[in-house]
Amino acid sequence: MAVFYGIGVGVGDSKAVTMKGVEALGKIDILYVPTAKKEGKSVAHNIVKDYLKSNLEIKERHFPMNYNQDELNEAWDSIANDIENDVREGKNVGFVTIGDPMVYSTYIYLLKLLKNKINIETIPGITSFLDIASSENFPLVEGENPLIVVPATIGTEKLKKYIKEEVSLVIMKVYKNFHEVIDIIKEEKLEKCSIVVSNSSKEDKKVYTDFENIDEKDISYFTTILINKGWEN
């Protein structure tokens, strides 16, 4: 029976894909590729391009990045419908997603629409925080401490509380309120056990451990801060 594969591909390095992911990419007849802009390039597609069969059918789908919920729902309903039809016709279908499919991924919307309708196999991927921690040799969490992964957009008070109270933190999407987050880290005197990484696994990756000299133009949507109070750079 045909299968819909949701494949996590990591954040940039094609070698961060698992063997299982590569195997699934070799099995599929059709790959759905999400693009943020109309006719734009897909980061996820680019990561896996060397693993794809030459006769693979690619179906590019535009996902609006604006926040009009109706438009978003329509786009998701439409892609889910197309995937369902392809699988029912006996095609193995793939969908590639940056990082891991179950962690802040748009793939979760597809899963909601398709579960219990067709065979779905989800293949995990290396998240941005796992990628950064290993590439910078920065341990995330040890012993009985919790690991808190939190989007910077959660609000200043909540963010401050987590940073004050927890030992190990991953702060994602540090972009809009970059200064605010940096100020909290400085207030708490956590510079020495923090690291700022933007565009992990990409050519223009930047790593900062010195918080005094961060060049703001390096701070992108894909900026992550790791804090581990039990570790010093």
Added chain:
Amino acid sequence: MAVFYGIGVGVGDSKAVTMKGVEALGKIDILYVPTAKKEGKSVAHNIVKDYLKSNLEIKERHFPMNYNQDELNEAWDSIANDIENDVREGKNVGFVTIGDPMVYSTYIYLLKLLKNKINIETIPGITSFLDIASSENFPLVEGENPLIVVPATIGTEKLKKYIKEEVSLVIMKVYKNFHEVIDIIKEEKLEKCSIVVSNSSKEDKKVYTDFENIDEKDISYFTTILINKGWEN
């Protein structure tokens, strides 16, 4: 220059190793293998055995599972010393670790002892919670919610607080206080958005979504509970 590779190998399925991990396993001259019992089998070694060169030198090292800190320190100092010597002699050395090297891993101790002494390349792996989430098609976290990864051993009050207040949780090492954790989940009426998985990716894996019929003998040291208040089984 020779390199020490710390390689995350996932939790059981050899295909969960990344391409980068497989590549590193092919480069190494010596593999250090941690075993929990004297002359016991190493889970991590077993996962990667198909990726190893036939002439690879295996150095098994016993890691005491008791909690005598002196013995532990001695074992770590000794293995770190051996690895350092091998790398200085020009050998590429590998160390395999279950899950991801930077998340609750013994590899972190080695990193502390060896950083700034030799070249270290850490290669991320699929953690147990990423493995479980994908294999059960159970989304971990969406939107602006934090993801809280917490060992069950943290204490009842703290655990209760996280379960009450947070939307997305991974509870690790649910073993000693299994009943306590289950009781909190029932009190909070979270059974429908929780999943219990023991021995993920192994032959004797058990998955429970029905909390009334959990067979206690299935609950092992490698039992994990995922909770996502935004999801229903």
